[in-house]
Amino acid sequence: MFAAIIRHDWTRQQVLDLFAMPFSDLMFTAQQVHRAHFDANRVQVSTLCSIKTGACPEDCAYCPQSARYDTGLEREKLMKVEKVLQEAKAAKAGGATRFCMGAAWRSPKKKDMPYVTQMVREVKALGMETCMTLGMLNDDQAQELSDAGLDYYNHNLDTSPEYYGEIITTRTYQDRLETLGRVRAAGMKVCAGGIVGMGEGDKDRAGLLMQLANLPEHPESVPINMLVKVAGTPLEEQKDLDPFEFIRCIAVARIMMPKSHVRLSAGREQMSDEMQAMTFLAGANSIFYGEKLLTTANPEENSDMQLFNRLGIQPEEYQQYADDSEVEAELNAQITEQKSDAFFYDAAK
Numbered sequence: 001m002f003a004a005i006i007r008h009d010w011t012r013q014q015v016l017d018l019f020a021m022p023f024s025d026l027m028f029t030a031q032q033v034h035r036a037h038f039d040a041n042r043v044q045v046s047t048l049c050s051i052k053t054g055a056c057p058e059d060c061a062y063c064p065q066s067a068r069y070d071t072g073l074e075r076e077k078l079m080k081v082e083k084v085l086q087e088a089k090a091a092k093a094g095g096a097t098r099f100c101m102g103a104a105w106r107s108p109k110k111k112d113m114p115y116v117t118q119m120v121r122e123v124k125a126l127g128m129e130t131c132m133t134l135g136m137l138n139d140d141q142a143q144e145l146s147d148a149g150l151d152y153y154n155h156n157l158d159t160s161p162e163y164y165g166e167i168i169t170t171r172t173y174q175d176r177l178e179t180l181g182r183v184r185a186a187g188m189k190v191c192a193g194g195i196v197g198m199g200e201g202d203k204d205r206a207g208l209l210m211q212l213a214n215l216p217e218h219p220e221s222v223p224i225n226m227l228v229k230v231a232g233t234p235l236e237e238q239k240d241l242d243p244f245e246f247i248r249c250i251a252v253a254r255i256m257m258p259k260s261h262v263r264l265s266a267g268r269e270q271m272s273d274e275m276q277a278m279t280f281l282a283g284a285n286s287i288f289y290g291e292k293l294l295t296t297a298n299p300e301e302n303s304d305m306q307l308f309n310r311l312g313i314q315p316e317e318y319q320q321y322a323d324d325s326e327v328e329a330e331l332n333a334q335i336t337e338q339k340s341d342a343f344f345y346d347a348a349k
């Protein structure tokens with residue numbers, strides 16, 4: 001039975017074998033794993049706020065924020081703390097439980113740290129989970145963020161080590177792994193995933209998931225992005241990935257990292273409702289809410305909420321737990337309640 005297996009020793013061939021399963025079998029297996037660890041009808045909702053936009057010195061080939069590509073993106077300096085708080089309050093009112101703050105930096109500078117740590121403290125005081133993505137961190141920066149109460153730090157591996165050089169040349173794969181190690185050592189939760197559809201092959205998608213699952217601890221949050229082709233970036237003409245390959249990627253991530261939240265991130269807006277529904281069936285259980293929700297008076301008119309309603313999905317509530325055993329107990333209670341109330345009946349009666 002897949003459900004109970006938390007492994008950190010995947011070989012590429014084993015991962016490729018999962019990818020090669022007949023689609024129905026793969027989906028069924030992913031659902032078994034998903035339902036063993038989560039309420040399959042709840043999806044965690046995060047909102048992303050860009051606290052510093054553009055002019056990034058890195059050369060990530062997919063990214064409109066790199067200073068090297070002319071994408072017409074307007075650069076913005078570090079956002080004022082009050083403005084960040086305003087955005088966080090709006091996100092909370094719109095149903096988001098986690099507020100993710102992203103800055104287009106190679107790494108934060110010393111002078112930035114007091115501002116970003118203040119953002120963490122104040123957003124947390126609103127009762128939201130906090131996540132930041134600020135680039136590479138040194139030990140002190142990781143500790144400062146942790147001390148401020150930051151819950152998650154996002155740093156993606158992007159792709160397999162073998163394909164990585166095609167996408168980024170200004171920082172190494174090892175740099176990324178070291179930042180993830182520092183985040184863990186400082187006591188924060190890890191958000192790490194990648195992007196598919198960048199011209200990589202099956203073995204690279206397998207290689208990315210293998211790297212993530214073979215970390216000493218699985219990232220608590222695994223964003224799987226579909227490339228958004230932005231005019232002006234080197235990947236603007238990239239051939240589309242078969243949507244079923246994307247769904248397979250979600251399902252394999254679910255099987256390999258059974259207790260992680262697998263997140264649909266960039267590229268979701270380009271997906272049909274049917275494709276999104278299929279990714280939820282494959283085990284995705286976290287999304288970034290659409291921007292529009294924050295400006296839409298009636299959430300019923302928002303396409304994300306409409307889709308949730310059509311699928312009977314509830315946003316996952318943010319609860320603070322003392323430790324992992326409390327989380328497990330709560331999930332088990334939810335799963336048991338579901339089984340007895342909704343999905344099973346006594347056929348003998």
Ligand code: SF4
Nearest residue numbers: 056058060063066104
């Ligand atoms: S480091 Fe981040 S912001 Fe900078 S180019 Fe890469 S993805 Fe974009």
